[in-house]
Amino acid sequence: MNKPQTPAYDPIDARYWDPQDLRSEVERVFKLCADCRLCNKFCGSFPKLFEAVDSYCTDDKYFEVEIEKFKTEDLKEVVNLCFQCKLCHINCPYTPGDHEWAIDFPRLIARAKAQEVKKNGGSLTDRVMGNPDLVGKLASWTAPIANWANENKVHRLFMQGALGIHKDKKLPPFAWKTFAARFRESWKAPEGEPVAKIAFFSTCFVNYNEPGLGMDTLEVMARNKVDVAFAYEQCCGMPLWHNGDMEAAIVAARKNVASLLPYVNDGRAIVVTNPTCSQMLRVEYPRMLGTDDAKAVAAKTTDPTEFLASLAAQGKLNRDFKTGAGKIAYHIPCHLRTQNIGYKTRDMLALLPDTQVELVEACSGHNGTWAMKKENFEASLKWGERAFQGIRNAEPDVTCSDCPLAAIQIQQGTGKKTLNPMEILARSYRGEPIGGKDR
Incomplete structure (x- = not known):
C-alpha cells in the first residue's frame, strides 16, 4: 500500500x-x-x-x-x-x-x-521576483535612486504594501555597471597555454548586484591561468521554480541549456557562483527537460571552489596565498550540501596561511525569495537562528558563505559582513588583509 x-x-x-x-x-x-x-x-x-x-x-x-x-x-x-x-x-x-x-x-x-x-496564477510579488533580469536591468540603470529607495523607510513601507517585500528585510544594492559590462572591458585571457577553460555563469545576482564578486572570481581564475568565457544569458529560473511557475522555469531552462551547450562542446567546465543556481543547472535542468543536452550541461556544471579543488588534485593550483584570514566561520549553504560534493570550500580556505576554518552546518533561512516576503521574514530569522548562533559561538575573524543571499541573511541575523570564498581567495592572492573582528 x-x-x-x-x-x-x-x-x-x-x-x-x-x-x-x-x-x-x-x-x-x-x-x-x-x-x-x-x-x-x-x-x-x-x-x-x-x-x-x-x-x-x-x-x-x-x-x-x-x-x-x-x-x-x-x-x-x-x-x-x-x-x-x-x-x-x-x-x-x-x-x-x-x-x-x-x-x-x-x-x-x-x-x-x-x-x-x-x-x-501567481501573485504580483512572485511575478516581480520571478524576473530578476528585468528588475536588475531597470534598477542598474537607476542604481543610485534604486539603492536610496531600498534604504528609505517610507519607500520600504510602500514596497511592503504593493509588492509584499518586508520593510525590514535587508536587500542587496544594485550596481550601475553590470558584471557583463565589466567583463567585456577588463578580461584578458592568460598568456600562454591555459591550464583549463571555463564558461562563467555569473548569475543574475553577480551581474546586477555584486559585480565585484564576479571580478574577484575572474582574478582567482586568472592567477590559475584559466581561460574564461562569459556565459550568462539569463537567470537560471530558480525564482520561477520556487514560486511555482514551473512552465516559465522550463522555458528558462531550455534557453540556458541552448546557450551553454556550445561551451560544453568546447570542453569548458561551467562555473556557477551561487549554489542555488548551480543546483538548478546540475540537478533540476535534467529533471525538468529530460534531454541529453540538459544532462550534458549538468555534467559539466561546477561550483568555483569545486573547480579549484579539481586543479589542486591535478597539482595545477596556484598556492601562492600571501595573507591568512585568522579564524573563519564558514557557513555551508543548504543547496551546496544537497549537491553532495563534500566540503570543497572549507578545504580551499584551509590552504591559506594562518587560517582556521570552523564549519557551520545550518540553514540561514533565506532560500531564494522566500525570506523577502512580508509573511515569511520573521520566520526566516527564526529558522536561521541556528546558523546565526553557530557563527556567534565561533567568534570568527571572518564570516564566509558560498551563497550571496545567505550572506545577506547572516549579516541581518548577526551583524557580521559575510564574504564569499572567492573574495577571500582573491584578497589572499593580492596580499590584502582579509578581515578582522569588526567584520
Whole structure:
C-alpha cells in the first residue's frame, strides 16, 4: 500500500499535472512523514503537517476524517511554509533510490505549488521576483535612486504594501555597471597555454548586484591561468521554480541549456557562483527537460571552489596565498550540501596561511525569495537562528558563505559582513588583509 508506482516528481511525467494523482501522493507521503517525524526541526511545513494529521486522527488511522478540509486549507499552508532548503531530503531515510517508499518531500511540495500556480496564477510579488533580469536591468540603470529607495523607510513601507517585500528585510544594492559590462572591458585571457577553460555563469545576482564578486572570481581564475568565457544569458529560473511557475522555469531552462551547450562542446567546465543556481543547472535542468543536452550541461556544471579543488588534485593550483584570514566561520549553504560534493570550500580556505576554518552546518533561512516576503521574514530569522548562533559561538575573524543571499541573511541575523570564498581567495592572492573582528 505504501509503495508507489514511481512517483511523478518531475514535470516531464504526464502525471505531474494530474490533480487526483497529486492528491493520492500527498496522502501517501504525508502519512509516512507523520509516522516518522524526523524532520520536525527543519521548517514550518512539518509542524503544521503533523498538527493537521493529529487533528484528523481517529483510532490511530490517519486521513479518515475531513480529508478534503486538509487538502484545501492545511495543504496550502504546508506548501507555503516550505522554503525548499531540502534539508529534509538529505536527512530522509526513505528517498528514491534508497528506499521503496521513494519520498521526495521538497519535490512533492514543488509539484503542489506548480499545480496551484497553473490553475490560479501567481501573485504580483512572485511575478516581480520571478524576473530578476528585468528588475536588475531597470534598477542598474537607476542604481543610485534604486539603492536610496531600498534604504528609505517610507519607500520600504510602500514596497511592503504593493509588492509584499518586508520593510525590514535587508536587500542587496544594485550596481550601475553590470558584471557583463565589466567583463567585456577588463578580461584578458592568460598568456600562454591555459591550464583549463571555463564558461562563467555569473548569475543574475553577480551581474546586477555584486559585480565585484564576479571580478574577484575572474582574478582567482586568472592567477590559475584559466581561460574564461562569459556565459550568462539569463537567470537560471530558480525564482520561477520556487514560486511555482514551473512552465516559465522550463522555458528558462531550455534557453540556458541552448546557450551553454556550445561551451560544453568546447570542453569548458561551467562555473556557477551561487549554489542555488548551480543546483538548478546540475540537478533540476535534467529533471525538468529530460534531454541529453540538459544532462550534458549538468555534467559539466561546477561550483568555483569545486573547480579549484579539481586543479589542486591535478597539482595545477596556484598556492601562492600571501595573507591568512585568522579564524573563519564558514557557513555551508543548504543547496551546496544537497549537491553532495563534500566540503570543497572549507578545504580551499584551509590552504591559506594562518587560517582556521570552523564549519557551520545550518540553514540561514533565506532560500531564494522566500525570506523577502512580508509573511515569511520573521520566520526566516527564526529558522536561521541556528546558523546565526553557530557563527556567534565561533567568534570568527571572518564570516564566509558560498551563497550571496545567505550572506545577506547572516549579516541581518548577526551583524557580521559575510564574504564569499572567492573574495577571500582573491584578497589572499593580492596580499590584502582579509578581515578582522569588526567584520
